[in-house]
Amino acid sequence: MKSLASTLVPSAVEKLVPYQSARRLGGSGHIWLNANELETCAQYGDLSKGSNDHYNRYPDFLPQDTAQAYLAYCEQGVGKLNSEIVTVRGADEAIDLLIRTFCTPGNDQIIICPPTYGMYEFCADSFAVTTNKIPLLDNFQLNVEEIKTQLPTSSLLFLCSPNNPTGNSINQADIIELLEASKTSTLVVIDEAYIEFSAHQSALHLMNKYPHLIVIRTLSKAFGLAAIRCGFLLADSSVMAYVNRLIPPYPIADPTAEIALKALSDSGLQAMSKQTAELVEVRDWFKSELQQLNIVETIYSSQTNFILIKFNQGLNVFDYLVKQGIIARNQAHEAALSDCVRITIGSKQSMLETLNTLKHFQ
Numbered sequence: 252m253k254s255l256a257s258t259l260v261p262s263a264v265e266k267l268v269p270y271q272s273a274r275r276l277g278g279s280g281h282i283w284l285n286a287n288e289l290e291t292c293a294q295y296g297d298l299s300k301g302s303n304d305h306y307n308r309y310p311d312f313l314p315q316d317t318a319q320a321y322l323a324y325c326e327q328g329v330g331k332l333n334s335e336i337v338t339v340r341g342a343d344e345a346i347d348l349l350i351r352t353f354c355t356p357g358n359d360q361i362i363i364c365p366p367t368y369g370m371y372e373f374c375a376d377s378f379a380v381t382t383n384k385i386p387l388l389d390n391f392q393l394n395v396e397e398i399k400t401q402l403p404t405s406s407l408l409f410l411c412s413p414n415n416p417t418g419n420s421i422n423q424a425d426i427i428e429l430l431e432a433s434k435t436s437t438l439v440v441i442d443e444a445y446i447e448f449s450a451h452q453s454a455l456h457l458m459n460k461y462p463h464l465i466v467i468r469t470l471s472k473a474f475g476l477a478a479i480r481c482g483f484l485l486a487d488s489s490v491m492a493y494v495n496r497l498i499p500p501y502p503i504a505d506p507t508a509e510i511a512l513k514a515l516s517d518s519g520l521q522a523m524s525k526q527t528a529e530l531v532e533v534r535d536w537f538k539s540e541l542q543q544l545n546i547v548e549t550i551y552s553s554q555t556n557f558i559l560i561k562f563n564q565g566l567n568v569f570d571y572l573v574k575q576g577i578i579a580r581n582q583a584h585e586a587a588l589s590d591c592v593r594i595t596i597g598s599k600q601s602m603l604e605t606l607n608t609l610k611h612f613q
């Protein structure tokens with residue numbers, strides 16, 4: 252039986268032969284003269300003193316040890332996953348790759364549920380793919396019935412859970428209902444950039460049952476490694492076969508793969524869990540303090556490292572904070588989020604200063 256991925260893939264991608272980079276071609280030998288690299292290491296002081304002194308060579312097509320370490324981290328608690336994994340330059344690259352792999356410009360559409368992360372629509376726009384917007388309900392949950400009506404004409408459904416900028420997790424029963432309804436029409440992508448901060452279950456445990464489910468992850472949030480640009484895409488081999496045709500020849504820089512591997516070691520994972528628990532504590536304390544302020548109308552429940560706050564109508568709290576040197580994110584451009592500001596949870600000290608500044612708003 253043909254996989255859903257193979258029925259969606261544009262013929263141009265289907266015909267594509269991946270660029271045969273030197274690393275992809277592989278081989279065995281003792282003199283490597285096939286990639287126009289500098290054969291000897293240039294000396295740049297400290298640069299060559301790291302664990303890796305072979306930056307003169309192109310990196311692996313896929314840093315296997317890093318990818319496998321992330322897969323093992325994912326399998327903790329859910330057991331063996333049948334999925335394949337690729338390492339990408341942040342979750343953003345995964346979003347872009349999926350749209351370019353499964354959508355034909357000027358022809359196909361994706362579904363998003365705003366207010367949500369802006370890159371789904373941006374990547375679709377940049378590739379002349381239509382974005383069908385089905386807004387979240389007032390409680391920031393999915394309009395499942397409306398999404399279902401649009402599935403037959405949509406290649407990809409992007410869900411973000413926990414969602415940015417609302418902060419809530421999507422009901423798992425809704426995700427399952429949509430996975431059932433989309434089996435023959437639409438690949439379902441769940442962006443779990445903030446999953447480590449959430450008390451709710453990841454969608455990973457659904458992957459073996461639903462081969463058209465794709466999960467995107469990142470080291471930019473709970474792992475605190477936004478600067479290294481490292482994310483992961485997990486999907487069934489039927490999906491990955493096409494993603495692998497478009498992925499850049501050398502997707503991940505060696506220093507990135509090395510740092511990621513350290514973060515995914517036992518001690519790295521312990522450090523991440525500890526700092527995540529600490530951040531959640533600060534988040535919940537900040538929220539309870541904010542509740543005391545009369546400029547605050549609503550504080551939305553958060554499963555992330557940020558809080559969405561609705562301030563009393565007409566108060567320009569965002570501009571006030573900027574004038575005090577505190578840069579939050581204004582959400583007023585979203586129809587459903589007028590008077591809302593999204594505040595990232597920083598250190599306890601930064602949150603104390605933010606709180607005191609808010610107390611003096613006038």
Ligand SMILES: Cc1ncc(COP(=O)(O)O)c(C=O)c1O
Nearest residue numbers: 341342343368415444469471482
């Ligand atoms: C929901 C969501 N997905 C993906 C990203 C981008 O992650 P990365 O840094 O891995 O590209 C962000 C960044 O803010 C995000 O909020």
